[in-house]
Amino acid sequence: xxxxALKLDNVKKNFGDSQIITGLDLEVLQGERxxxxxxxxxxxxxxxxxxxxxxxxxxxxxALNGRNITNMAPHKINRLGLARSFQITNIFPNxxxxxxxxxxxxxxxxxxxxxxxxxxxxxxxxxxxxxxLERIKLSSMANEKAAVLSYADQRALExxxxxxxxxxxxxxxxxxxxMSNQETxxxxxxxxxxxxxxxxxxxxxxxxVVFDLADRISVLVxxxxxxxxxxxxxxxxxxxxxxxxxxxxxxxSA
Amino acid sequence: MIDNTTMDSAEIxxxxxxxxxxxxxxxxxxxxxxxxxxxxxxxxxxxxxxRFAMSMFNQMGIAIVFALSFNMLLGQGGxxxxxxxxxxxxxxxxxxxxxxxxxxGELRIYTELLPLAGGIFAAILGxxxxxxxxxxxxxxxxxxxxxxxxxxxxxSLLLPSFFGGEEGIAGDRWTEITLLPxxxxxxxxxxxxxxIWMFLSVAAMYLLTxxxxxxxxxxxxxxxxxxxxxxxxxxxVRTFQFTLAAFFAGIAGxxxxxxxxxxxxxNLGMLPSTDILMMTVIGGITYFFGPILGAIxxxxxxxxxxxxxxxxxxxxxxxxxxxxxxAPDGLAGLIMRHQPIWRAKRMxxxxxxYLAALVPGLVMFAGVIVLVEIMFHISLSIDPExxxxxxxxxxxxxxFMPWAVGILLLGVGGYLFKLAARRVNQAWKTVxxxxxxxxx
Numbered sequence: 181x182x183x184x185a186l187k188l189d190n191v192k193k194n195f196g197d198s199q200i201i202t203g204l205d206l207e208v209l210q211g212e213r214x215x216x217x218x219x220x221x222x223x224x225x226x227x228x229x230x231x232x233x234x235x236x237x238x239x240x241x242x243a244l245n246g247r248n249i250t251n252m253a254p255h256k257i258n259r260l261g262l263a264r265s266f267q268i269t270n271i272f273p274n275x276x277x278x279x280x281x282x283x284x285x286x287x288x289x290x291x292x293x294x295x296x297x298x299x300x301x302x303x304x305x306x307x308x309x310x311x312x313l314e315r316i317k318l319s320s321m322a323n324e325k326a327a328v329l330s331y332a333d334q335r336a337l338e339x340x341x342x343x344x345x346x347x348x349x350x351x352x353x354x355x356x357x358x359m360s361n362q363e364t365x366x367x368x369x370x371x372x373x374x375x376x377x378x379x380x381x382x383x384x385x386x387x388x389v390v391f392d393l394a395d396r397i398s399v400l401v402x403x404x405x406x407x408x409x410x411x412x413x414x415x416x417x418x419x420x421x422x423x424x425x426x427x428x429x430x431x432x433s434a
Numbered sequence: 435m436i437d438n439t440t441m442d443s444a445e446i447x448x449x450x451x452x453x454x455x456x457x458x459x460x461x462x463x464x465x466x467x468x469x470x471x472x473x474x475x476x477x478x479x480x481x482x483x484x485r486f487a488m489s490m491f492n493q494m495g496i497a498i499v500f501a502l503s504f505n506m507l508l509g510q511g512g513x514x515x516x517x518x519x520x521x522x523x524x525x526x527x528x529x530x531x532x533x534x535x536x537x538x539g540e541l542r543i544y545t546e547l548l549p550l551a552g553g554i555f556a557a558i559l560g561x562x563x564x565x566x567x568x569x570x571x572x573x574x575x576x577x578x579x580x581x582x583x584x585x586x587x588x589x590s591l592l593l594p595s596f597f598g599g600e601e602g603i604a605g606d607r608w609t610e611i612t613l614l615p616x617x618x619x620x621x622x623x624x625x626x627x628x629x630i631w632m633f634l635s636v637a638a639m640y641l642l643t644x645x646x647x648x649x650x651x652x653x654x655x656x657x658x659x660x661x662x663x664x665x666x667x668x669x670x671v672r673t674f675q676f677t678l679a680a681f682f683a684g685i686a687g688x689x690x691x692x693x694x695x696x697x698x699x700x701n702l703g704m705l706p707s708t709d710i711l712m713m714t715v716i717g718g719i720t721y722f723f724g725p726i727l728g729a730i731x732x733x734x735x736x737x738x739x740x741x742x743x744x745x746x747x748x749x750x751x752x753x754x755x756x757x758x759x760x761a762p763d764g765l766a767g768l769i770m771r772h773q774p775i776w777r778a779k780r781m782x783x784x785x786x787x788y789l790a791a792l793v794p795g796l797v798m799f800a801g802v803i804v805l806v807e808i809m810f811h812i813s814l815s816i817d818p819e820x821x822x823x824x825x826x827x828x829x830x831x832x833x834f835m836p837w838a839v840g841i842l843l844l845g846v847g848g849y850l851f852k853l854a855a856r857r858v859n860q861a862w863k864t865v866x867x868x869x870x871x872x873x874x
Contacts, residue, residue: 232663254662264663272656275649283653287665291646293674298644345664 183246185210185349185379186231186262191240193223193230193403200226202403204240208349213380215390218400219423224383225267227400228353231381232264233257244349259287263347267354267383269334271341273327277318280326280337282309284344309344315374316340317366332363336370343374350374351381356389368392391415399423475629479622486737488621494733495628496689499635501714501725503682508711509719510643511675512655513568514576516707517583518683520563521556523702524586525684527596528555529691533605544613545692549631552688553681560680561673568672571658583707590699602698605691618692628689635682640722642678651675712750716757718764727765745810752802778869787854787861794850801844808836 186208193201201223208214216224229235231242233254242250249257272280285305291297299305313319316336321329326337335355342350355371356364368389371380384390390397391411398408399420407417414420478491500522507513529552535541543551567578590597597603607618616623642648650671654661658668691697700706709732717728732750739746761768775781804824811822811831821828822836829836 234659234662253667255665255667258663258665266660270657270660272653272660274656275652279649279652283649283661284664286646286650293650293670294646295642295648295674295678297646298641299646299649300644341660341664 182210184208184243185212185245186381187243187246188227188231189241189243191227191230191242192238193226193235194238199238200403201230204230204400204403204405206398206405206408208379208381209396211377211379212395213375213382213393215394215397216381216383216400217385217387217390217397222400223403224400225353226403228264228351228383232262232351258345258347261347262349262351263342263345264351265338265342265353265355267357269331269338271326271334271337273325275326276323277326277329277337278309278313278322281312281340281344282306284341285309285312285346288344288346312340312344316370332359332367335359335367339367339370339374347378349379349381353383354385355382356384356386364389472633475633479625483622485621488625490733490737492621492625492628492693493737494730495625495632496686496693497710497713497729497733498726499632499689500683500686500710501717501729502636502639502722503679503686504710504714505719505722505725506639506642506651506675506679506682508714509724510648510655511651511672511679513571513672513676514711515579516576516704516711517579517581518679518710519704519706520579520583520586520702521560521680521683522687522690522706522710523697523699524559525549525552525556525687526691526697526701527603527687528552528684529688530603530605530695530697531596533607533609533691533695534603536609536611537606542611544611545607545609545618546613546627546630548692549685549688552691553684556684556687557677557681560684561677564673564676564680565669568676569669571654571668571672580704583702583704587699587703590702597699598697600698602696602700604696607692607695624693627692631685631689635685636726639682643722647671647674647678712754716754716764718766718768720763721766721770724764724766727769731765743807743810744814745806748806748810774869775865778865778872780865780869783865783868784858784861787858791851791854791858794847794854796847797843798847798851801840801842801847804836804840804843808840 184207186206188204188206191201191204192199204227216227218224226235230237233249233252233256236251240250241248244257244260244262247260249260249262252260272283275283282299282305285308286292286299289302289305291302291305310319310322313322316339318329318333318336318340321333326334329337335358339352339355342352352371356367359367364386371382371393380393382390382393384393394411396409397411397414398405399414399417400406401423406423407414407420409417479488482488482491500518503521504515504518507515507518529548532541532543532551533545533548536543536545563582567575567582591599607624610617612618614627616626618624618627643652650661650666653664654666654668654671661668661671687697687701690701713728713732714725715728716732717726718724735750736746739749743749757764763770772781775784807822807824808831812818815822818831822831823829
């Protein structure tokens with residue numbers, strides 16, 4: 181069996197005296213679409229921050245493709261092939277939409293901190309940036325400041341920046357939050373297409389989206405994962421029903 | 435009405451302008467701007483050749499390099515430094531010490547390359563201090579740079595062999611070791627040397643904004659957290675950007691050393707640091723050329739207005755506050771705001787309202803001048819009883835009439851200006867609505 185794309189081993193996180201993450205064990209398999217669900221305040225975003233290196237873990241171990249990344253700096257984790265989006269829109273507001281995406285390509289293309297290249301002349305990078313804009317349907321806005329985009333467009337740009345890094349593990353934090361139904365449908369289609377052949381870890385509140393996208397689901401409650409399995413397994417798990425889904429709402433064949 | 439300009443803007447709205455970034459028209463436009471800039475610079479000393487003018491042009495050239503280097507931090511990197519003159523001053527000291535060694539026959543370095551020595555010296559220092567101060571941006575950064583500036587100024591008294599105590603270090607630029615057939619005895623020769631370094635620096639700093647580092651400096655400025663998640667270490671981006679900014683400030687300092695043949699510890703203190711901050715902000719930090727405008731404009735004001743009145747710092751302060759409140763994008767922002775109207779050939783629709791506002795504006799300003807000058811005269815002149823003269827009119831500052839005139843000018847001018855400002859607003863709204871309607 182291949183090593184897990186992402187493996188969390190008894191990860192804990194305290195903020196002062198309060199323990200937000202009380203012991204996370206999670207294995208995300210290579211190439212799967214894995215969703216994290218759970219009630220508000222369960223620690224989903226905190227878990228993302230821990231994995232991506234934004235927060236330091238208090239104890240425990242996180243491994244990316246078998247490699248220990250516990251408490252590594254975020255940019256180093258990113259270079260190892262993990263990219264993430266944010267729950268609140270997190271883009272470069274005063275740069276153009278095109279520049280936003282292009283910046284995300286620079287490191288993986290090996291340009292680092294170069295002062296010897298002119299970005300406008302990097303034909304491959306520019307072509308790829310346009311390709312990504314095409315995929316996230318923002319080509320017509322390429323030269324607009326990112327700050328003037330509509331909310332849904334900014335969310336799409338957020339995903340564009342995330343996938344531009346060329347990472348094989350992509351973590352999306354509530355990508356459809358605050359979107360209309362139609363926008364959500366489009367966003368789900370976009371997520372499906374851009375994560376083709378990659379590992380996806382997604383936090384999502386919208387159960388429709390979750391059951392549509394995910395190969396497996398983990399349920400996070402009070403800083404602990406109480407169940408992991410296929411959508412059907414999770415749906416039928418009595419602990420999950422009690423904690424989160426609500427008993428009446430679910431019909432179970434099992 | 436379809437002409438070239440309207441076609442241009444339509445193209446940009448189509449969203450393909452990034453690809454057409456190297457189109458013939460764009461290149462011609464850039465070449466035109468740069469060529470114009472060069473021609474004006476070459477023609478200036480032919481038109482104005484007084485000592486005063488030459489000294490002013492030299493200062494402007496130096497200030498342009500210094501202000502642009504400051505904007506590498508503030509405008510492009512989002513780093514507000516209160517100690518950028520450290521690298522200006524240290525670049526000056528680096529250059530002047532090299533010059534002294536050349537004077538003593540210990541070194542043979544072309545006079546033309548002294549600014550480079552200043553730049554390298556400042557860059558080394560910039561890398562060390564940048565590494566320390568840019569771990570975090572915003573307020574911690576601003577305070578650390580302020581501390582470093584004060585620290586160096588204080589240590590200048592402890593290291594007299596390097597800083598030369600209160601007199602500073604002097605050198606003689608007439609070394610006869612030169613690349614070009616100049617001896618740099620005359621001011622005009624120094625002017626051409628400054629010009630060459632200025633153009634090299636401006637071009638280099640402009641191109642740097644287009645490099646991966648330059649782009650990532652913008653990205654870190656906008657959102658340092660997100661920059662981490664696309665593989666970049668914000669601390670490193672800032673450190674490199676800071677080092678480069680220090681390098682160009684050092685070049686400006688080296689030019690200063692050649693121009694004045696003297697550098698003192700005051701050159702790296704708080705005063706030049708805040709000076710360059712104000713120049714850059716008044717010129718405008720969001721456009722590359724903003725600091726150039728600021729450097730030219732403020733240097734001119736500093737030299738000309740300080741010759742006319744002792745209260746020039748006060749006028750300077752008033753202008754700075756007005757700019758921050760009503761034109762936060764500076765002179766460059768004011769100009770660029772007119773771009774869509776210019777493109778649509780509608781400038782004639784708003785110019786009359788500007789003229790109408792100019793007259794009461796000047797009246798109001800005259801009122802301010804009268805009052806400020808009277809107060810300065812009474813409190814600061816050697817003999818307050820002696821007559822005060824403003825624009826050829828002599829009067830006693832203690833008399834009632836001048837006060838009344840000043841207040842009247844200020845009040846009436848201010849009121850009329852307010853009305854005129856409304857008309858300007860109205861004209862703007864109308865023109866913008868027209869442009870939108872026609873979809874130009």
